[in-house]
Amino acid sequence: MTQTVEGFSKLSKSEKIRWIATRFTQNPEQTEAVLRQYWNSDEQLQQLHDEFIENTISNFYLPLGVAPNFLVDGKIYALPMAIEESSVVAAASKAAKFWGTRGGFHTEILGTEKVGQVHFRYGGNPKKLKAFITEIMPVMMTDIEPITRNMEARGGGITGITLREKTAELPGYYQLHCTFETKDAMGANFINSCLESLAQTLMREAEKHPTMSSDTPGESRIEVLMSILSNYVPNCRVRAEVRCPVAELSEGNGMNGRRFAERMIQAIAVAECEPYRAVTHNKGVMNGIDALVIATGNDFRAVEAGVHAFAARSGQYGSLTHASLEGDEFRFWIEIPLALGTVGGLTRLHPLVKLALEILGNPDAETLMRLTAVAGLAQNFAALRSLVTVGIQQGHMKMHLLNILNQLGATADEKTALVDYFRKHTVSHSAASEQLELLRKGK
Ligand SMILES: CC(C)(COP(=O)([O-])OP(=O)([O-])OC[C@H]1O[C@@H](n2cnc3c(N)ncnc32)[C@H](O)[C@@H]1OP(=O)([O-])[O-])[C@@H](O)C(=O)NCCC(=O)NCCSC(=O)C[C@@](C)(O)CC(=O)[O-]
Numbered sequence: 001m002t003q004t005v006e007g008f009s010k011l012s013k014s015e016k017i018r019w020i021a022t023r024f025t026q027n028p029e030q031t032e033a034v035l036r037q038y039w040n041s042d043e044q045l046q047q048l049h050d051e052f053i054e055n056t057i058s059n060f061y062l063p064l065g066v067a068p069n070f071l072v073d074g075k076i077y078a079l080p081m082a083i084e085e086s087s088v089v090a091a092a093s094k095a096a097k098f099w100g101t102r103g104g105f106h107t108e109i110l111g112t113e114k115v116g117q118v119h120f121r122y123g124g125n126p127k128k129l130k131a132f133i134t135e136i137m138p139v140m141m142t143d144i145e146p147i148t149r150n151m152e153a154r155g156g157g158i159t160g161i162t163l164r165e166k167t168a169e170l171p172g173y174y175q176l177h178c179t180f181e182t183k184d185a186m187g188a189n190f191i192n193s194c195l196e197s198l199a200q201t202l203m204r205e206a207e208k209h210p211t212m213s214s215d216t217p218g219e220s221r222i223e224v225l226m227s228i229l230s231n232y233v234p235n236c237r238v239r240a241e242v243r244c245p246v247a248e249l250s251e252g253n254g255m256n257g258r259r260f261a262e263r264m265i266q267a268i269a270v271a272e273c274e275p276y277r278a279v280t281h282n283k284g285v286m287n288g289i290d291a292l293v294i295a296t297g298n299d300f301r302a303v304e305a306g307v308h309a310f311a312a313r314s315g316q317y318g319s320l321t322h323a324s325l326e327g328d329e330f331r332f333w334i335e336i337p338l339a340l341g342t343v344g345g346l347t348r349l350h351p352l353v354k355l356a357l358e359i360l361g362n363p364d365a366e367t368l369m370r371l372t373a374v375a376g377l378a379q380n381f382a383a384l385r386s387l388v389t390v391g392i393q394q395g396h397m398k399m400h401l402l403n404i405l406n407q408l409g410a411t412a413d414e415k416t417a418l419v420d421y422f423r424k425h426t427v428s429h430s431a432a433s434e435q436l437e438l439l440r441k442g443k
């Protein structure tokens, strides 16, 4: 049976499922049953989900958890988190509880500037190009006005357009480097529409212009390659911080507060100079960030790409979080670029996203940036706190126990008994398997 297909996109949903099930799975009836099991019983709702993407055959569930007790800038929040990994929500909750009694999290928006670029080639005199761009700038702004009008009314729009010569990096390569304010939208579609308008004007005017036109009639010497936003947004940045006297750090850490603070700072110093550690350190930060980004219907690929580029901005990939100990005061903070939206994309469409935003008090984009940075900082604090004290496995495996028992096919009663047993014993896959066997043998 052939495993390639022409016109798959034109098949009905049932036909797509049948085609996939019969060609790629052992038991097509069971495959169809599993896929249908995850359909929503409300047909309209299912259709909404089907239409989010293309070739939809089912829904892919992720658990939605909630981490309560986040005191951020004097206000209490419960953070909705969509994530598949056990212990992340518990860790965030524990960190929130800890800092809630120590003044909470303090945040600051350091900028909201988004970026997009028109990449083009030009083989002529750079001075002539500069003069030409200056000359056509008013035309560009007039042409783009229908796209920017509404955003400007909200206080946003294009904030800058500069010609950048990049011929040292790549022969003939120039760009229009543009900056934007997109208010409560992440802004990808707005920015891309603006850039494509700028590119069209650039090409059109170059064809007409005596110094820019090529020898071939109807062609210009400027050739636009592509127009696209950048997901690197170092000036759309937020800072979140916690601080307290070292004496207040000892609680629950099993060690003197100053020693704990010093070990935290050392752990960050390791992540600053050792990329193998920095990647895992930042993965822990992203546990919190991605979970909130996904729950609020934002683009986690965009956030991930931008954050890691920022972590490598010095040329060496390093820690996203930082800590200091000045006198008796311990400070722990994160500075992170985040282009997020509370309008646009799926934010007003997906019922669970709408609910997640409601739980957060229907924040504007800046507030969501603040809360997301806090989620990353809290997560990193929880992970480092475990790492520099008892180790990660104790808490993580405690949370992972139910997954292990489910994998082993434990019944509800067996799970209750073994959760109780492992309150006082170290969890591992083999220990869980052994104890389940003993339980079943009645020992
Ligand atoms: C896992 C804990 C929280 C246990 O911590 P614990 O001290 O055993 O928890 P506890 O039972 O004493 O409870 C204290 C609080 O923790 C929370 N908590 C506790 N249990 C639950 C639960 N079942 N459900 C929800 N919340 C829970 C909750 O806030 C609770 O307060 P309460 O609700 O009772 O008032 C702790 O050990 C911890 O924070 N560990 C860190 C876990 C972690 O970072 N996981 C991420 C996955 S590992 C990874 O991917 C990243 C990493 C580690 O590699 C990054 C890096 O290397 O930097």
Ligand SMILES: NC(=O)C1=CN([C@@H]2O[C@H](COP(=O)(O)OP(=O)(O)OC[C@H]3O[C@@H](n4cnc5c(N)ncnc54)[C@H](O)[C@@H]3O)[C@@H](O)[C@H]2O)C=CC1
Pocket (backbone or CB within 6 Å): 150, 154, 182, 183, 184, 185, 186, 187, 188, 189, 190, 191, 229, 231, 299, 302, 341, 343, 344, 345, 346
């Ligand atoms: N490289 C990337 O990151 C790319 C991402 N995308 C996708 O684009 C989507 C995000 O694009 P957006 O333009 O944000 O969404 P969108 O296209 O849904 O537009 C948001 C629109 O909402 C309107 N709006 C209403 N109230 C507003 C307010 N208070 N502030 C700002 N705008 C307001 C504006 O017209 C704005 O353009 C995401 O789904 C993302 O995955 C698309 C292309 C590339």
